Amino acid sequence: MRALLANLLLFGAAMVAAPYLGPLWHALFPEVSRPVWDSPGWFSLLGEHLMLSLGATLIAAILGLGAAILATRPAGRALRPLLDAVFSLAQAVPPVAAIALSLPLLGFGAAPTLLALVLYAALPVMRSAVGGLDAVPAPVLDAARGTGMGSARILAQVELPLALPVIQAGLRVALVLAIATTAVGAVAGARCLGTPIVTGLANGNPSWVLQGAIFTAWLALIADQALRLGLGRHSG
Secondary structure, eight states: OOHHHHHHHHHHHHHGGGGGGGGHHHHOOTTSOOOOOOOOOHHHHHHHHHHHHHHHHHHHOOOOOOHHHHHHHHTTGGGGHHHHHHHHHHHHHHOHHHHHHHHHOOOOHHHHHHHHHHHHHHHHHHHHHHHHTSSSSSHHHHHHHHTTOOOHHHIIIIIIHHHHHHHHHHHHHHHHHHHHHHHGGGGOOOOSTTTTHHHHHTTHHHHHHHHHHHHHHHHHHHHHHHHHHHHHHHHH
């Protein structure tokens, strides 16, 4: 916990200090006339980055968990190969390609980015949920049926609680993937920590690219650290 808090404080301090690091970036990139990213502010980009990644993870969690429940029910087991293929294909499409293909329909902004992130993050949720639900011991299910519990109650009160640690692991992977990939949305005009990266590439400004990449990777590492800590406490 102390390491996580220290990392968060250091991350926040770095964002506060970022607009004042002109001499550092000028020394690293003396050929760049504007080496420091200053518009829009880092905290504004951080907020929109988190909204996109968390929103996409929530939608991916709903879709992935719903598909896993369907695939593990007797009536839906025949659909498991199809569902796995569809979710695998969705993740196989590069986020940049998904954004480009959806632009004519959704336009520029957050919408195509959200779609690409959901497609990319749904597979680990679905597979972890399927694995967790399949791992529930058959004697436990038989005992629940013996007490008169119906299918819905068994799912809600027995299967999902027992499968929760495995499902949480899939959610952690999905969230970290979403946070790391959200930066790609800047190519479609979504405001996020990838905005300096895309703007820097377009203007030949490597210092902006590096600043955006550092904060994006750092945020993903913090999210992974926080989720590992939370899952470790839960399993303990």
